[in-house]
Structure formats: C-alpha cells, structure tokens
Amino acid sequence: MNNTVKCHDDHTLDKYLFPFVYGTVMVISIPINCISLYVSCIQVRKKNELAVYLFSLSLADLLYSVILPLWIDYAWNGDNWTLSARLCQFSAFLTYMNFYTSTAFLACISLDRYLALVHPLKFQHLRTRRISLIVSIIVWLLEGTFNSVILMNKEVFNDPCNSTNHILCYDKYPLEWWQAQLNLFRICSGYLLPLAIILFCYHKIYQAVRCNQATVNEEKKKIRKLILNITVSFIICFTPYHVVLLIRSIKEPQTSNLQLLQSMYKIYRITQAFTSLNCIADPILYCFVSETARTDILNLLRCCLYLQKPEGNQPEEHALCSSVTKSNALVTYRSSCETETL
Structure with a gap:
C-alpha cells in the first residue's frame, strides 16, 4: 500500500521525446520505404x-511508419490512450509484427548473401524467386x-500508479507471469536467433572476400x-530494447x-521508441547502397520529370524511359555478380 501512495509519474519526457522521435522517423521513413518498395518490385x-x-522488409517498415501518428498521440497525452481499445490492439499488433518480421527478413537477407x-554454386537451388517467396x-x-494473441486479449489497462488516471495501451507494468x-520466447526466437545468423553470415562473407585475390583492397574496405x-x-x-525487456x-x-x-x-518505453530508427536504417543500408537500386531510382525521377514536360515532347520522353528500363537489365545482371549488395 505504501508503494502505491508514494507512486508518482512525470510524463514530461514522454510528451516531448517520443513525438520528436516518432515524427522524425515517420517523415523520413514513409517516402524512402515507398521508394524501396518500388525498387524491390522492379x-x-x-x-x-x-x-x-527487401520488398517484405520495406512493407513491414512502411506499415509500422503509417501507424506512428497513433503512438505520437499516445505519447503526447503522457502515455494515456484516448482512442478505442480496438485501435490499441491493432496498433500494438502492427508494432510487434514490424519488430519481428524485420529481424526475420534481415536474417533471410544475410543468409541469402552468405549463400x-x-x-x-553449391546452393543455387535455394536462391530462387520462388523459394524466397x-x-x-x-x-x-x-x-x-x-x-494474433494481441488481437484476442484486452490491451488497455489502468495505470497502477494511483496518482494518475491514465489508460495504458498494450505494454503495462507489472508484467504477469x-x-x-x-x-522470453520473443527474445530468443525474434532477436537472439536472427542476431546469431547475421553475425555468422557476415563473418563468413568477410572471410571469403578477404581471401579472394580477385577483389581489390578498396572494394574489400567498402565491403568491410x-x-x-x-x-x-x-x-x-534492437539490443537496448530486448535487454530491458529481458x-x-x-x-x-x-x-x-x-x-x-x-x-x-520508463527506460523500456525509451528503448522501444528508438527501435523505430530501424525503419530508416533498413532502406538506406539494404536498398540505397546498391548501384542497381540507385539506377532504378534515378530512372524513376527521370521518367517523372520528362512526363511533366509539354505534350509535344512526350513520344521522345516515353522512348527515353523505355530505353532506360532496357539498359537497366544490363546493370542488374552486372550488379548481381558484384559483392557490393550484401
């Protein structure tokens, strides 16, 4: 009882830090993940x-980014959920889907690059579009x-601190058994396992590249x-969040x-907010570093700019877009043999 009486919650940090972090992520993440989806489709x-x-990874990040306004509203109200309980369930569901589909697809990408x-030559049959799908x-x-367990349970709770009348969405304290x-299952299967796969694969890739006499030192440095x-x-x-969760x-x-x-x-909520930076890092590190991706993006910009010109020039514009797309096939073939796209 004494613990409850002394309980006091200051929501100042929530009100300003989380909207800033989530707002920044949302503004940057939505456009670059849309571009990443376009490049992946091509x-x-x-x-x-x-x-x-890459398409699945970008889709997961985009779905999370579009619900960030709901978490901004939640944080701005001092961790007080003022919307419907069903919307809380849906937001929490998409949040955790993003966390663990992202780590899973990052592990898949690492494994694909390793093979x-x-x-x-040994595992070519495992590296097909059908298998990836x-x-x-x-x-x-x-x-x-x-x-889906999130969608089946009540996910709004009264704050146990009796000095506030706040309604918590999904994450509450204390945790039940x-x-x-x-x-603990999430930490092992959704974080530790993908991390082990990523570390193993990139260690082996680095060893293979380092011992490859055909790869110049500058290229090795870039890969490293x-x-x-x-x-x-x-x-x-992902590590700070999962350490605190553990x-x-x-x-x-x-x-x-x-x-x-x-x-x-409080610490848990802060680390949870910073996991959203993953939505910015993913397309930059996995899509935009690729020469092929940059070429596809440049082609898209060229086509969009040319199509906005007067009608008299449109036949030439479409021809240019067509020729650019055809030349892209050669770039794609070449980049598939390069070690730049890890």
Whole structure:
C-alpha cells in the first residue's frame, strides 16, 4: 500500500521525446520505404530473389511508419490512450509484427548473401524467386499467427500508479507471469536467433572476400564498412530494447515495488521508441547502397520529370524511359555478380 501512495509519474519526457522521435522517423521513413518498395518490385520482376526479402522488409517498415501518428498521440497525452481499445490492439499488433518480421527478413537477407558469396554454386537451388517467396509467406504467416494473441486479449489497462488516471495501451507494468514467458520466447526466437545468423553470415562473407585475390583492397574496405554498418545498426536498434525487456520479464513478476517498476517501465518505453530508427536504417543500408537500386531510382525521377514536360515532347520522353528500363537489365545482371549488395 505504501508503494502505491508514494507512486508518482512525470510524463514530461514522454510528451516531448517520443513525438520528436516518432515524427522524425515517420517523415523520413514513409517516402524512402515507398521508394524501396518500388525498387524491390522492379527487381522482383527481374527474378531477383533478394528483392523479395527487401520488398517484405520495406512493407513491414512502411506499415509500422503509417501507424506512428497513433503512438505520437499516445505519447503526447503522457502515455494515456484516448482512442478505442480496438485501435490499441491493432496498433500494438502492427508494432510487434514490424519488430519481428524485420529481424526475420534481415536474417533471410544475410543468409541469402552468405549463400551467394560464400557458396555461389553449391546452393543455387535455394536462391530462387520462388523459394524466397515461399520463405517470405511463411515468415508473415508465422509472425501474424504468433502476434494474433494481441488481437484476442484486452490491451488497455489502468495505470497502477494511483496518482494518475491514465489508460495504458498494450505494454503495462507489472508484467504477469504468462507475459514474461511470452517475452522470453520473443527474445530468443525474434532477436537472439536472427542476431546469431547475421553475425555468422557476415563473418563468413568477410572471410571469403578477404581471401579472394580477385577483389581489390578498396572494394574489400567498402565491403568491410558495409558489413560493420549493417551489424551495428541491427545491434543499436534492437539490443537496448530486448535487454530491458529481458530484465523486465525476469524481475517484474516477482517485484511489488511500484516505484522500481515505474522506473524500469520508463527506460523500456525509451528503448522501444528508438527501435523505430530501424525503419530508416533498413532502406538506406539494404536498398540505397546498391548501384542497381540507385539506377532504378534515378530512372524513376527521370521518367517523372520528362512526363511533366509539354505534350509535344512526350513520344521522345516515353522512348527515353523505355530505353532506360532496357539498359537497366544490363546493370542488374552486372550488379548481381558484384559483392557490393550484401
């Protein structure tokens, strides 16, 4: 009872930090993920198996980005959900779908690059557009089924701190035992396993490139930098959140001190907000670094600019767009043999 009386919640940080982070992510993430979807579609039509994973990754990031206004409203009200309970369920569902479909597809991309660069001939039958499509569908179905538990339960709760009348959406404190067990499963299957796959694959890729006498030192340096950026990005975006989630899942079911629980919940919310940076990092590191992707984006801009000119020039404009698209096939073929796209 004393813990409850002393409980006090200051929502100033929530009101300003989260809208700033989520707003920044939303403004940047939506356009660049739309571009990434466009580039991926082009490459899927050219039977590029990697593009299937990139398309799914961009789609997951885009779906999360478009619901960020709901989380901005939640944070602006000091972690007080003022919308419908069903909308809370839907927002939480898409949030966790993004977290764990993203980590799954990042692992798939790493594995595909590992097979392409370390075992280019041995596992060609596993690197087809059909296999990538099947794997992607399985990932979406598994994550959708697993996270559907969010849609089946009440996900709005009264804040246990009696100095506030706030309604919490999905994440609450203290965690119940079954929620803690669910989180431990998420940490192992949705974070640790993909992280292990990514570290293994990029370590092997780096070793293969380093020992390849045909690859010049400048190219090796570029590959090493890209591998480092991808790995660090994954760790920065997802590790703090899952470390705090692990601590909460172990300690909260056994703790009754509301002040301690509230402090832990604050840290958890901050790390959760910064996972959204993943929606910006993904298209930059996995799409825009590719020469083929940059060429496709440039072609799109050229076509859009030319089509806005007077009608008298349109036949020539369409011819240019057509020739640019045809020349892109050569670029695609060449880039598929390069080690730049990891």
